[in-house]
Amino acid sequence: MNVVILAAGMGKRMRSDLPKVLHRLAGKPLLGHVLDCARSLAPKRLVVVYGHGGESVPQALAAPDLTWALQAPQLGTGHAVMQAVAHLDDAAPTLILYGDVPLTRASTLQRLLQTAGADRLGVLTVNLADPTGYGRIVRQGDQIARIVEHKDADASTRAIREVNTGIMVCPTPALKRWLGALSNDNAQKEYYLTDIVAAAVADGVPVVAAQPDAEWETLGVNSKAQLAELERVHQREQAGRLLEDGVTLADPARFDLRGTLRCGRDVEIDVGCVFEGEVELGDRVRIGAHCVVRNARIEAGAEILPFTHIDGARVGADARIGPYARLRPGADLAEDTHVGNFVEIKNSVLAAHAKANHLAYVGDADVGQRVNIGAGTITCNYDGANKWRTVIEDDAFIGSDTQLVAPVRVGKGATLGAGTTLTKDAPAGKLTVSRAKQVTVESWQRPVKQSQRG
Numbered sequence: 001m002n003v004v005i006l007a008a009g010m011g012k013r014m015r016s017d018l019p020k021v022l023h024r025l026a027g028k029p030l031l032g033h034v035l036d037c038a039r040s041l042a043p044k045r046l047v048v049v050y051g052h053g054g055e056s057v058p059q060a061l062a063a064p065d066l067t068w069a070l071q072a073p074q075l076g077t078g079h080a081v082m083q084a085v086a087h088l089d090d091a092a093p094t095l096i097l098y099g100d101v102p103l104t105r106a107s108t109l110q111r112l113l114q115t116a117g118a119d120r121l122g123v124l125t126v127n128l129a130d131p132t133g134y135g136r137i138v139r140q141g142d143q144i145a146r147i148v149e150h151k152d153a154d155a156s157t158r159a160i161r162e163v164n165t166g167i168m169v170c171p172t173p174a175l176k177r178w179l180g181a182l183s184n185d186n187a188q189k190e191y192y193l194t195d196i197v198a199a200a201v202a203d204g205v206p207v208v209a210a211q212p213d214a215e216w217e218t219l220g221v222n223s224k225a226q227l228a229e230l231e232r233v234h235q236r237e238q239a240g241r242l243l244e245d246g247v248t249l250a251d252p253a254r255f256d257l258r259g260t261l262r263c264g265r266d267v268e269i270d271v272g273c274v275f276e277g278e279v280e281l282g283d284r285v286r287i288g289a290h291c292v293v294r295n296a297r298i299e300a301g302a303e304i305l306p307f308t309h310i311d312g313a314r315v316g317a318d319a320r321i322g323p324y325a326r327l328r329p330g331a332d333l334a335e336d337t338h339v340g341n342f343v344e345i346k347n348s349v350l351a352a353h354a355k356a357n358h359l360a361y362v363g364d365a366d367v368g369q370r371v372n373i374g375a376g377t378i379t380c381n382y383d384g385a386n387k388w389r390t391v392i393e394d395d396a397f398i399g400s401d402t403q404l405v406a407p408v409r410v411g412k413g414a415t416l417g418a419g420t421t422l423t424k425d426a427p428a429g430k431l432t433v434s435r436a437k438q439v440t441v442e443s444w445q446r447p448v449k450q451s452q453r454g
């Protein structure tokens with residue numbers, strides 16, 4: 001089929017400078033969700049009608065499989081589809097979607113496509129408790145006769161609860177013909193796409209309806225409140241899938257996934273965590289409360305304690321990270337490593353069993369097996385112009401409050417005394433310390449306040 005996505009509308013009620021379809025749901029633009037769903041149907045042609053917000057919309061979502069059709073000015077949904085018809089393949093029906101209706105399931109669209117077949121007009125409809133604002137499905141007997149917009153409807157038509165979701169599928173040559181004959185003689189002086197329904201009936205083309213599994217699949221975003229509502233619906237759906245897969249979520253209502261999350265068996269996730277990009281959690285991984293984990297792989301048995309921030313990192317099996325740790329891109333932590341509170345690690349490898357338990361910065365470093373990095377240790381990796389590496393070989397012990405001025409190397413099994421500022425390589429197996437000698441001044445007296453002298 002062809003797919004046309006309408007995304008030219010204004011979105012005034014968002015009260016934002018950003019075009020409505022670029023507002024994000026689960027970290028992805030609304031239009032991105034619709035495109036993903038459309039692509040899953042493998043359309044022959046995929047056309048997006050844009051207008052409000054100008055080129056920022058095609059710029060944000062450019063892709064080789066997309067055709068962009070500009071609608072300016074925006075004179076209604078029928079007028080919007082007219083801008084796309086030149087790009088459509090007559091041999092296949094055309095499915096019309098809205099760029100601000102992000103959560104429609106592909107299975108629902110498949111059902112609509114099957115119901116309509118190649119030569120009927122299909123409309124996705126839903127029965128609403130409060131149909132205010134929507135186009136009403138007017139039937140004669142069982143047959144759909146026309147759609148009447150709320151603003152054009154009289155009281156008895158407004159009492160109809162079956163509404164047009166806006167999603168339709170139509171044989172393409174007929175669509176072109178009916179669009180060509182639309183008028184804007186209505187309450188809103190717009191070219192209504194919905195008028196093609198009466199045109200189909202007049203031409204003897206059957207009009208059929210299909211319904212979605214869930215009402216929220218057809219909900220659009222017109223305000224920040226509706227965006228927040230659909231965000232929760234989507235998150236609850238994602239959480240439900242993880243629960244079905246056997247993941248333990250302390251509270252599915254306090255779980256956020258903005259990307260993809262793959263979990264092994266017996267994974268536990270506490271409340272308030274945010275997962276972004278591509279995240280993989282191995283068997284028995286436990287994530288404490290309020291962690292942010294982005295583009296990361298956390299291997300079997302590892303435990304991430306609360307308030308930890310992980311971005312672009314690997315955490316090896318049985319590692320223990322946090323609370324309050326920060327792993328930045330390029331942090332590669334092998335099995336059974338320990339990283340504690342207020343430790344930041346960037347672009348560094350920690351070999352198996354290495355530990356940095358408190359208050360440290362490890363950047364651009366290669367840290368060997370069983371190395372212990374004391375509290376307050378800093379790799380001085382940046383000289384103001386270039387970044388340099390620090391190498392700490394296996395079994396070294398780095399005393400507290402040490403500065404490692406890179407490039408520098410600590411040999412295998414070396415010990416650095418607390419407070420050392422290491423500017424030259426430290427030999428293997430020896431104690432190296434740089435520290436002013438400790439003195440006690442016998443004659444010293446503590447000063448007293450002037451006023452107390454009398």
Ligand code: UD1
Pocket residue numbers: 006007008009010049071073074075076077078079080098099100133134135136147149163164165166191192193194220
């Ligand atoms: C439309 C339908 C109505 C249906 C409702 C469902 C028409 C005439 N009415 O009404 O039957 O119940 O959707 O939400 O079709 N758009 C453009 N260009 C335009 C106008 C709209 O691209 O000139 C896009 C919008 O960005 C939006 C979609 O089309 O994604 C629907 O527009 P909207 O103004 O929300 O349509 P409604 O009047 O609410």
Ligand code: CA
Pocket residue numbers: 220222
């Ligand atoms: Ca709307």
